[in-house]
Amino acid sequence: MSDISATAQSLLAEGKGILAADESTSTANKRFDDYDIEHTPENRRQYRQLLFTAPEIEQYLSGAILYEETARQVADEGTPLPEVLADRGIIPGIKVDRSLKPLPNFPGEHVSQGLDNLDERLDEYAEMGMRFSKWRSVIAIGDGLPTDECITANAHVLARYAGIVQSKHMVPIVEPEVLLDGDHSLEDSARVLERTLNTVFQQLAMYRVDLGGVILKTSMALPGSGSSEDVDHTQVAGTTMDVMEKCLPAELAGIVFLSGGQTPEDAIQHLQEIAVRGPYTWPVTFSYARALQEPVLKVWAGDPENMISAQDAFLEQVKKASAAQMGAYAANSAE
Numbered sequence: 001m002s003d004i005s006a007t008a009q010s011l012l013a014e015g016k017g018i019l020a021a022d023e024s025t026s027t028a029n030k031r032f033d034d035y036d037i038e039h040t041p042e043n044r045r046q047y048r049q050l051l052f053t054a055p056e057i058e059q060y061l062s063g064a065i066l067y068e069e070t071a072r073q074v075a076d077e078g079t080p081l082p083e084v085l086a087d088r089g090i091i092p093g094i095k096v097d098r099s100l101k102p103l104p105n106f107p108g109e110h111v112s113q114g115l116d117n118l119d120e121r122l123d124e125y126a127e128m129g130m131r132f133s134k135w136r137s138v139i140a141i142g143d144g145l146p147t148d149e150c151i152t153a154n155a156h157v158l159a160r161y162a163g164i165v166q167s168k169h170m171v172p173i174v175e176p177e178v179l180l181d182g183d184h185s186l187e188d189s190a191r192v193l194e195r196t197l198n199t200v201f202q203q204l205a206m207y208r209v210d211l212g213g214v215i216l217k218t219s220m221a222l223p224g225s226g227s228s229e230d231v232d233h234t235q236v237a238g239t240t241m242d243v244m245e246k247c248l249p250a251e252l253a254g255i256v257f258l259s260g261g262q263t264p265e266d267a268i269q270h271l272q273e274i275a276v277r278g279p280y281t282w283p284v285t286f287s288y289a290r291a292l293q294e295p296v297l298k299v300w301a302g303d304p305e306n307m308i309s310a311q312d313a314f315l316e317q318v319k320k321a322s323a324a325q326m327g328a329y330a331a332n333s334a335e
């Protein structure tokens with residue numbers, strides 16, 4: 001097994017998942033707004049430190065994705081934050097896309113940026129201890145959306161990114177997010193997910209990316225946030241995994257799900273039902289940001305006095321997600 005595949009398999013260890021703590025500064029600030037937390041690098045550092053030093057989380061987390069600002073910050077006693085994670089056996093990784101730009105001539109559609117000098121940036125990130133990276137592209141569902149051109153443009157960039165990352169002996173997490181926004185049905189979402197994943201995997205093959213060293217970070221198939229369609233957790237799990245089984249090659253290292261605006265409880269229950277529906281050809285786990293962090297931010301609310309109880313809330317949330325990954329989560333009774 002290559003080094004890259006070995007890292008991918010460590011990230012996909014049973015009972016563990018990946019914390020997404022890679023909100024860009026503007027997204028992190030938006031999350032802080034809900035609790036009137038001031039937008040300062042120090043508040044973001046305090047918050048990420050709170051997460052990374054929470055007791056016992058290494059039992060439930062295999063890795064954590066950082067934003068560049070965090071990757072360069074240090075804990076109170078001077079240890080770089082990536083090292084704080086690595087010392088606990090949590091593999092540090094970094095978000096390397098440089099956000100979204102409108103796709104000219106395709107209103108409402110975007111393509112992610114950041115390939116220029118990516119190879120040089122990765123050399124520095126590797127020196128900082130990063131062993132994997134993540135790139136997010138976004139696919140919107142709407143009237144006439146997504147277009148094939150938008151899907152192809154983003155799939156192309158994801159494949160180029162993945163090739164560059166592997167050339168630096170790091171694991172690429174490839175994240176084509178199909179957005180929850182809209183009033184589309186579960187079936188519409190599944191169709192878009194299928195089109196997107198088929199195109200992404202065509203492009204990965206075209207650019208000769210080693211799938212044994214790639215982790216797919218994907219949305220679940222879900223009715224849009226503005227839809228009144230009533231679906232249960234089992235339907236979501238079944239529809240989602242039907243798409244995965246149709247589109248994904250057996251060689252892929254594994255699948256991690258994003259939470260994408262679901263409530264934390266739904267994201268965990270969907271993962272539970274996905275696990276129960278298994279087994280699968282690939283390891284399947286979580287890489288949630290909001291579903292792990294919302295309860296934590298609510299307790300912390302920017303007040304240092306709440307740090308311990310916020311860390312307890314974080315531990316509780318990662319324990320639930322871990323239980324769900326193994327099909328052992330029971331709502332309202334998780335320890």
Ligand code: 5MM
Pocket residue numbers: 020021022023024025026027028095099136177258259260261287288289290291
């Ligand atoms: C979809 O967002 C990713 C997963 O988070 P959720 O579980 O909350 O959906 C997340 O890793 C995202 O890619 C980062 O927060 C970076 O997002 P921005 O918008 O700041 O580039």
